[in-house]
Amino acid sequence: MIIRIMGEGQLQLDEKAVEELNLLDSKLEAAVEGSDEAAFGLALQALLDRARALGTALPPDAIEPSGLILPREGATIAEVRELLSDGGLIPG
């Protein structure tokens, strides 16, 4: 599966890796729901670290939609909520 880390680019991951990321993502989601900024920061960092370790970068000229999109490193809960509410995205 192709995933994107916002601000960094896209990676190719196998299914097993995606499962692992999904587990980490559930912690991220819980932190967003609970408005727990500290837990969110930790969960996001863990998610990004694993994604970078498990994934292989796509060539820069690849034009592919991503199955999963990870917030940028250092993002806040507010930023993620804005992404989820469809705010600030540029229509193609």
Add this chain to the structure above:
Amino acid sequence: MAALMGVMKRVSTIFRSKANKALDKMEDPRETLDYSYQTQLELLQKVRRGVADVATSRKRVELQMNQVQQSSDKLDRQARDALAAGREDLAREALSRKASVQSQLTDLSTQYASLQGEEEKLTAASQRLQAKVDAFRVRKETIKATYTAAEATTRINEVFTGISEEMSDVGLAIQRAEDKTEQMKARAGAIDELMASGALSDALGGAPHDDIQAELDRMGGGHSVDLELERMKAELAGGSAPKQIAGSAGPANGGQQAGTSFPAEQPRTEEVQ
């Protein structure tokens, strides 16, 4: 829908639906490609301007860091001069200003690092986008040449969604960089004002009210007048004072020499200090 879907999937779904909405607006999906290509070129321009803006902002912070450093060095010199002249109060004032100048410097270093990081990220984003836009141009022409409108739909959907996602990502990065440079401009303006007001004394010599330096200069002037007076008094008195105090009457004793009498030939060396 939220609970079981996960953040990563939800964000991806939102990006996709955004792209689909834009696609649906077009009668002929092939037109979408041309339209999108124009938007991509505009975004490329924008991201390059963004890189240039961040670089400008970073250079301004760098310039201020140099000025603030010079200011700190100057206050340090002034503290030493004041202490040498026996003015601990003035030295204390200079050092307390130096401390606040130093904290400005720490703050500026943090801003500098953050702008540098932003510049690197945006430069990388600009290069990624450039590679994709070039690839898109080629694929767009291939699709238009090879397929009818009906056939092209699936392929267009894929490439359009892919490039839209990239553009959204780059667009957000530009926005973030813009916000940061705006904040930085405000801070830089505030520091320039502080410098102009003399609160951060400008070591380049342009500070209008450097009261510490004024006080040091005034003391220097007063000192030489006192010495001159002493020399004249000594001359009139016949110059029979003992010689042993000559070497100890250095600038450290400042203007407190008023009552001491000097041998006639000594004060000349004092005046050159």
